[in-house]
Amino acid sequence: xxxxxxxxxxxxxxxxxxxxxxxxxxxxxxxxxDAGETFGLVGESGCGKTTTCHSIVRLLAPSARIVSGAxxxxxxxxxxxxxxxxxxxxGRRIATILQDPMASLDPLFSIYDQVAEPAYYHQSLRGQxxxxxxxxxxxxxxxxxxxxxxxxxxxxxxxxMRQRIVGAISQAGGPRIIIADExxxxxxxxxxxxxxxxxxxxxxxxxxxxIFVTHNLGIVAKMCDRVAVMYAGKIVEMQSxxxxxxxxxxxxTKALLDSIPKLGVKEPLCGIPGQPPDLSDLPxxxxxxxxxxxxxxxxxxxxxxxxxxDGAGTVRCWSPVEELAARG
Amino acid sequence: xxxxxxxxxDLQKHFAIGGSFFxxxxxxxxxxxxxxxxxNAGETLGLVGESGCGKTTTSKLVLAxxxPTGGTIEFEGRAVAALRxxxxxxxxRKVQVVFQDxxxxxxxxxxxxxxxxxxxxxxxxxxxADVRARVAQLLELVGFRPDVARLFPHEFSGGQRQRxxxxxxxxxxxxxxxxxEPVSALDVSIRAHIISLLEEIQQRLAVSYLFIAHDLAAVxxxxxxxxxxxxxxxxxxxxxxxxxxxxxxxxTKALFAASLPxHPDELREEIVLTGEVPSAVDPPRGCHFHPRCxxxxxxxxxxxxxxxxxxxxxxxxxxxx
Numbered sequence: 001x002x003x004x005x006x007x008x009x010x011x012x013x014x015x016x017x018x019x020x021x022x023x024x025x026x027x028x029x030x031x032x033x034d035a036g037e038t039f040g041l042v043g044e045s046g047c048g049k050t051t052t053c054h055s056i057v058r059l060l061a062p063s064a065r066i067v068s069g070a071x072x073x074x075x076x077x078x079x080x081x082x083x084x085x086x087x088x089x090x091g092r093r094i095a096t097i098l099q100d101p102m103a104s105l106d107p108l109f110s111i112y113d114q115v116a117e118p119a120y121y122h123q124s125l126r127g128q129x130x131x132x133x134x135x136x137x138x139x140x141x142x143x144x145x146x147x148x149x150x151x152x153x154x155x156x157x158x159x160x161m162r163q164r165i166v167g168a169i170s171q172a173g174g175p176r177i178i179i180a181d182e183x184x185x186x187x188x189x190x191x192x193x194x195x196x197x198x199x200x201x202x203x204x205x206x207x208x209x210x211i212f213v214t215h216n217l218g219i220v221a222k223m224c225d226r227v228a229v230m231y232a233g234k235i236v237e238m239q240s241x242x243x244x245x246x247x248x249x250x251x252x253t254k255a256l257l258d259s260i261p262k263l264g265v266k267e268p269l270c271g272i273p274g275q276p277p278d279l280s281d282l283p284x285x286x287x288x289x290x291x292x293x294x295x296x297x298x299x300x301x302x303x304x305x306x307x308x309x310d311g312a313g314t315v316r317c318w319s320p321v322e323e324l325a326a327r328g
Numbered sequence: 329x330x331x332x333x334x335x336x337x338d339l340q341k342h343f344a345i346g347g348s349f350f351x352x353x354x355x356x357x358x359x360x361x362x363x364x365x366x367x368n369a370g371e372t373l374g375l376v377g378e379s380g381c382g383k384t385t386t387s388k389l390v391l392a393x394x395x396p397t398g399g400t401i402e403f404e405g406r407a408v409a410a411l412r413x414x415x416x417x418x419x420x421r422k423v424q425v426v427f428q429d430x431x432x433x434x435x436x437x438x439x440x441x442x443x444x445x446x447x448x449x450x451x452x453x454x455x456x457a458d459v460r461a462r463v464a465q466l467l468e469l470v471g472f473r474p475d476v477a478r479l480f481p482h483e484f485s486g487g488q489r490q491r492x493x494x495x496x497x498x499x500x501x502x503x504x505x506x507x508x509e510p511v512s513a514l515d516v517s518i519r520a521h522i523i524s525l526l527e528e529i530q531q532r533l534a535v536s537y538l539f540i541a542h543d544l545a546a547v548x549x550x551x552x553x554x555x556x557x558x559x560x561x562x563x564x565x566x567x568x569x570x571x572x573x574x575x576x577x578x579x580t581k582a583l584f585a586a587s588l589p590x591h592p593d594e595l596r597e598e599i600v601l602t603g604e605v606p607s608a609v610d611p612p613r614g615c616h617f618h619p620r621c622x623x624x625x626x627x628x629x630x631x632x633x634x635x636x637x638x639x640x641x642x643x644x645x646x647x648x649x
Contacts, residue, residue: 044515158604188378189542190601193586197600215516218588241592259520261549262590264572268527269549271520275485 002075003032004209005056005177010069012048012055023280025051025064027233030306033177038203038210040220040241042256043230044276049213052230053179057094058086074176092122095170099182101162104169105154111138111165112150118173137168140205141198160191164198171202177209184219196223217260221245226313229253232277232287235306239313249309249320251292286318294319331405332366333536334390334504339363339399341385345609355609359385361560362399364635367504370534374551374568376544376583378605381557383540387506390538391425392416403504421451424497428509430489434481440467440492441477447500466495469532470525487518491525498529504536511546523550544587548572553641556580559608559616562635566642576644578621615647623648 012026025048033039041049054060056071058078071078073093078086090096095118098104105114115134119125125133138146141164154162163183170178180199184192196219203210212223220227220241228238229250237250248254258270274291277283283290289299296319304316341360360382367373377383388394390401392408401408403419411419424447427433434443444466445459454462464474470491481489490510497505507526511519523546530537541547547554548568555565556579564577575581578599585599601620606612612619618628628647635645 044517160604188605189544189586190378190582191604193600194602216588217516218590221589221592221594245591245593256516259517260590261520261523261543261545263545263548263584263587264569266549266569269520269524271524272517275487275518276515 001034004035004037004074005211006032006070006072007052007056008070008072010052010055010071011067012051012060013065013067014061014063015065016063021280024233024282025279026055029069029230029233029235031228031235031238033209033211035176035209036203036207037226038212038224040224040227041211041213041230042215042217042220042227044215046276046279047230048233048279049230050181053096053181053211053213056179057090057096058083059090059096088122091118091173091175093173093176095173095175095178097163097166097170097178097180097183099185101159101166101186102154104166105162107154109153110150111152111154111157115150115165115168115172118169122173133172137171138165140171140202141165141168143168160187160195163187163195167195167198167202171206171208174206175208177211179211179213181213182215183212185214185216199223217256229256232282233279234287234316235314236288236317237313237315239309243309243312247324249313249315250288250317251294251319251321252288254321255291255293286316294321330369333369333371333404334367334538335402336366336390337364337400337402339386339389339401340397341382341389341394342397357608358560358611359608360389360396363557363560363562364399365555365562365565367536367538369503369536370530371553372530372537372539372551374547374554375538375540375557376542376547376554377557378542380559380605380608382560382608383557384508386557387425387508387538387540390504390506391423392419417451421447421500422503423506424500424502424504425506425508426490426493426497426510429513430486430493431513433493434489436481438480439477440479440481443481443492444477444496444499447496451500462499466499469498469529470495485518486514487521490514490522494522494525494529498533498535502535504538507537507539507541509541510539512541512543519546526550544583545590556583559605559611561616561645563617563646564642564644565635570642574642576638576642576649577617577646578623578648579617582622615645 008030010026010029014023014025029052043049055066066079112134115137116130119130119133134150135146138150143149184195187195224241227241227244228235231252237253248257255272259272261269272291277287285301286299286304289295298318304318306314306316308314339360340362343357343359345355345357375383389396408419441463444463448459448462463477467474467476511522539547539551551568554568554571555562558579564580575584582599582601585597589596603620614629614631615633618624625647633645633647635643637643638649
């Protein structure tokens with residue numbers, strides 16, 4: 001079966017200073033997402049995970065260019081589409097949930113207006129049918145007394161509720177895939193758990209696929225089926241979530257797993273030396289080599305190719321980790 | 329046992345909100361509502377809770393940046409509220425702080441040497457050469473070469489800036505450092521470094537920390553004891569490992585259940601809290617947690633449970649025990 005979304009060799013560069021400065025934010029990224037699947041995209045700030053998502057929905061900054069690659073949604077390439085055509089795709093077939101709900105919601109429109117808009121445009125609902133749909137969407141994200149709350153404005157709601165409204169809006173156009181970019185970073189832990197469970201429930205009810213963009217491996221462990229780890233604009237490792245946690249192959253993935261404090265365990269933490277590289281001035285060879293404990297001479301000069309892990313995933317490393325991860 | 333370095337007893341801070349200039353006050357936010365804890369020399373006390381639970385107000389009270397509405401803070405056996413002039417200045421020298429955001433806590437117009445040297449000059453009479461030598465020592469302590477003293481903060485990354493902020497907090501030989509979410513703003517791969525650095529510094533200098541965060545795993549990792557706050561009150565306090573192994577208060581259990589797994593096959597007790605943290609303006613009667621508590625009983629809505637020590641060092645405020 002063809003995947004729902006197939007991203008192949010995507011390159012998105014930011015070009016500045018009259019073309020003299022090129023930042024390769026996304027540099028040859030390939031992955032695919034199946035219907036109903038939850039795919040995680042993990043990495044630290046500046047690794048290109050958000051630019052990857054913005055390329056998919058084409059909400060890029062003016063200085064960004066999709067240089068090459070294909071983004072196929074249900075077999076149809078989105079890259080050559082015009083912005084006018086993209087407007088008919090965003091909200092209807094791909095929806096997004098962003099980190100800060102207050103930035104996604106318009107303070108001047110009521111909750112009803114904002115939740116109704118995608119259903120009005122994409123599903124041509126009007127009158128009572130539209131109202132009925134908004135009520136149903138609000139109850140699906142567990143807003144108490146939806147009939148009353150739909151008249152409210154965003155400032156009358158708490159942070160957790162606002163993010164649930166954004167979740168309702170993302171569902172309103174009936175999309176096949178939702179891109180959630182750090183959707184719980186601004187929420188408190190107990191509210192975060194509520195929200196993650198809510199997304200799972202929505203997914204079970206509608207069969208929508210989820211791309212979860214996060215820097216938090218805990219969210220990946222809880223939510224995702226498969227995961228790609230990004231570093232300096234490239235996917236350095238892609239595996240099933242269990243595979244990644246039991247047997248991380250890229251040294252960066254292993255180091256990330258080792259650097260997280262585990263509840264109730266007082267072992268010393270192993271940080272990763274150095275810091276993420278500047279994307280406009282990348283190291284030669286493998287971008288991770290200056291921070292890598294396993295770096296060899298080859299890593300400094302030759303960029304590793306993407307290797308298949310016997311059908312279980314891919315890794316970009318000249319010397320992948322062999323040993324199993326310590327269980328947390 | 330020796331007297332604790334810091335002893336907080338029944339500390340309260342209420343803020344009046346609403347109300348016009350001439351009108352009456354309309355409401356009282358009980359941001360901190362009668363909390364007590366102690367910190368021994370060389371010890372780390374963790375303080376966890378969700379936003380709005382009063383963690384940051386507590387840190388401001390300990391830093392003497394806000395005056396408490398009620399209760400006392402004693403430092404080295406002396407009441408902080410009674411300190412004046414030179415004594416208060418000495419308290420501020422000994423109690424320092426590291427903030428969450430290393431971008432807003434370091435002045436962009438000052439060189440690193442000035443940033444770290446300023447508290448030394450404010451508190452001690454030292455020649456400029458001695459100040460420079462002290463700055464160089466502090467920079468080495470947090471893992472920099474001494475010659476970074478002439479650079480400006482914008483030349484450093486977030487993690488490096490946080491190390492500068494730590495050096496500044498230690499510059500006046502502080503005995504207690506308040507760490508207010510010191511790693512939340514940093515990338516995952518950098519956090520472990522900062523936590524390890526803080527541990528190493530504590531071993532070398534025997535400084536005490538009050539570590540405030542919402543990340544339970546990080547707090548439990550760094551602190552010997554951990555206190556859990558909910559709506560202005562401490563609901564449970566215990567040795568960190570004991571708290572992880574045997575959380576008693578339903579809220580603590582829910583926090584553990586809500587903290588993300590470190591592994592896809594990690595089993596978690598599922599306690600999903602309904603609703604959200606109520607406003608501190610009008611907290612629920614009785615136990616503040618009762619409207620969200622899965623084990624609520626009739627008397628929880630009536631009587632507020634006191635904080636009771638159940639086992640050595642493990643106290644909990646809940647009618648279940």
